[in-house]
Amino acid sequence: MRTIPALLVTIGLVASLTACASSGAGSTPSACAAPGAASEAVTATGAFGKEPKVTVPSGLTTKGTQVSVLRSGDGREIEDGTPALIEYTLVDGATGQVAQTSGYSGQTAPITAGAENYGPLGTALECAHVGDRLAVALPKSALSGGASASAPSGKEEDAVVAIVDVRRAFDARATGTPQLAGDRMPAVVLAPSGAPGITIPSWSAPKDDALHLLRKGSGAELTAKDTAVVKYTAVSWAGSTGDSSVVGSSWTDGSGAQTIPLAKGQVIDGVRDALLGHRVGDQVLAIVHQEGQATAYVIDVLGKMPA
Numbered sequence: 001m002r003t004i005p006a007l008l009v010t011i012g013l014v015a016s017l018t019a020c021a022s023s024g025a026g027s028t029p030s031a032c033a034a035p036g037a038a039s040e041a042v043t044a045t046g047a048f049g050k051e052p053k054v055t056v057p058s059g060l061t062t063k064g065t066q067v068s069v070l071r072s073g074d075g076r077e078i079e080d081g082t083p084a085l086i087e088y089t090l091v092d093g094a095t096g097q098v099a100q101t102s103g104y105s106g107q108t109a110p111i112t113a114g115a116e117n118y119g120p121l122g123t124a125l126e127c128a129h130v131g132d133r134l135a136v137a138l139p140k141s142a143l144s145g146g147a148s149a150s151a152p153s154g155k156e157e158d159a160v161v162a163i164v165d166v167r168r169a170f171d172a173r174a175t176g177t178p179q180l181a182g183d184r185m186p187a188v189v190l191a192p193s194g195a196p197g198i199t200i201p202s203w204s205a206p207k208d209d210a211l212h213l214l215r216k217g218s219g220a221e222l223t224a225k226d227t228a229v230v231k232y233t234a235v236s237w238a239g240s241t242g243d244s245s246v247v248g249s250s251w252t253d254g255s256g257a258q259t260i261p262l263a264k265g266q267v268i269d270g271v272r273d274a275l276l277g278h279r280v281g282d283q284v285l286a287i288v289h290q291e292g293q294a295t296a297y298v299i300d301v302l303g304k305m306p307a
Contacts, residue, residue, distance in 0.1 A: 032127030036066035038093070038137035044070055044163045048133055049087055051104045054163050060093035062159040065120045066137040073131015073166065080114035080126055081172035081193060083229060083257035083302060086164050093137070093159030106306055110170065110229060112256020119143070121162060122256075130169050136162040170229050170257065174215045174283035174300035182212030185285060186235070186296045195251035196283075196298040198235040200244040205237040205294035209270045210287040217281015220304060227305040228260045228275050237287070237294040247295060257302055274299060 038060055046052035048071060078084050087108065090100045102108045111118055113125040120142045128134055139157040173194025181187070184206075187199040222228050233249040250258050260267050262275060270288030278284055278301055286297045 033065050033067040033124050033136075035068040036062065036064075036137065038062035038159050039066035039068035039135045039161075042068070042070075042135040042137065042161055042163070044089075044133065044135065048131070049104070049106075049165050049167060051087075051101055052089060052133075052163055054089055054091050054098065054161070056091050056093055056096045056161050058094075058096055060096075060137070060159045060161065061156045062093075062137045062139055063156055064139065065124055065142065067124050067128075068135045069128070069132055070135050070163075071131070071133035073129045073133075075130025075166075076169050078113045078125050078128045078130070078166065078169055079172065081112065081256070082125075083110035083112045083170045083172070084125055084128075084130075084166055085110050085168040085306075086125075086166055088165070089163045091161040091163070093140075093161050099160075106167075109259050109305075110257050115256030116254030117256070121164075124162075125164070125166070128164075128166050130166050132164075132166045134162075134164040134166070136164060138162065168306075170303040171281070172302075173231070174217065174281055174302070176215035176217035176279075176281040176283060178215055179213050182285065185210070185212050185287070186237075188214060188285060188298055193251070194231075194300065195249075196233050196300075198233060198246075198296050198298055200235060200237050200296060202242075205289075205296075206287055209273065209289055211274055212285045213278075213282060214285050214298070215281065215283035217279045217283075217301065219280025219301075221277060221279050222262060222275050222301065222304060224262050224264065224276060225307075226262050228262060228301060229257050229303040229305060230260055230275070230299050230301055231257055232297055232299045234295050234297045237296055259305060271297065271299075275301065280304065 041057050043055045044052035087102045124136045137159045189197045231250045234247045238244040274286035282301045284299045
């Protein structure tokens with residue numbers, strides 16, 4: 001599966017920001033990032049969803065991650081595991097200069113709140129609402145794996161400021177109606193978060209690719225023109241040898257939700273075929289053959305990217 005692109009930040013360093021309930025919500029964090037002197041000192045003017053004019057006091061510092069709501073939205077709450085579409089502007093707190101923006105084209109891949117690869121920026125999204133504009137003050141070391149929202153360094157550091165517009169949120173897991181188990185297919189159990197566990201049976205895999213619907217959703221149907229938003233786990237089918245293993249999982253590798261273009265040639269045919277014609281809210285079990293190896297995928301269809 002394709003992974004979402006990393007967001008690269010250049011502010012005297014190059015660092016990567018990448019990166020429960022059956023209702024599809026994620027899990028509520030034990031604590032939300034609070035506002036502080038640094039985040040409250042930031043202003044941003046301009047229309048929501050458009051690049052703002054950001055004002056940051058010269059030499060801005062912070063002890064940890066701080067989040068202030070500059071504009072309150074009334075959409076759904078962003079919880080741990082929720083993929084969200086955002087637009088952002090990153091500013092060097094030491095100089096007040098804009099370091100990077102999302103481009104404000106509406107095409108930025110989703111960021112999954114709480115996903116490890118997004119570090120403190122992903123954590124800062126938790127408890128926000130769709131329609132919010134946030135001012136997030138991060139210690140610069142947080143972007144290189146130092147401080148984090150949950151474990152701040154405790155020392156004043158130069159701040160990096162992110163102005164984040166939360167445009168949309170997807171379900172954290174497939175929300176469709178559970179279906180009966182498939183004949184001679186792997187068994188699938190779900191953790192409270194929705195993450196699937198796949199048990200490969202002792203017999204051989206089907207000779208051809210195979211599909212079974214685990215949950216039936218009622219959302220929009222996916223076509224070849226769409227880019228799907230999914231979470232997945234993939235396990236090799238070893239059969240009687242008992243050597244099956246997880247070969248990939250966006251639930252556990254820190255990446256969160258993935259975007260999958262469904263145009264021909266953009267992803268392996270078996271995965272593409274497992275998504276085309278299915279609906280948002282579906283959970284699909286797909287047996288895919290590639291290079292002589294059968295792999296069992298469980299794919300949660302969370303949504304599709306805006307056109």
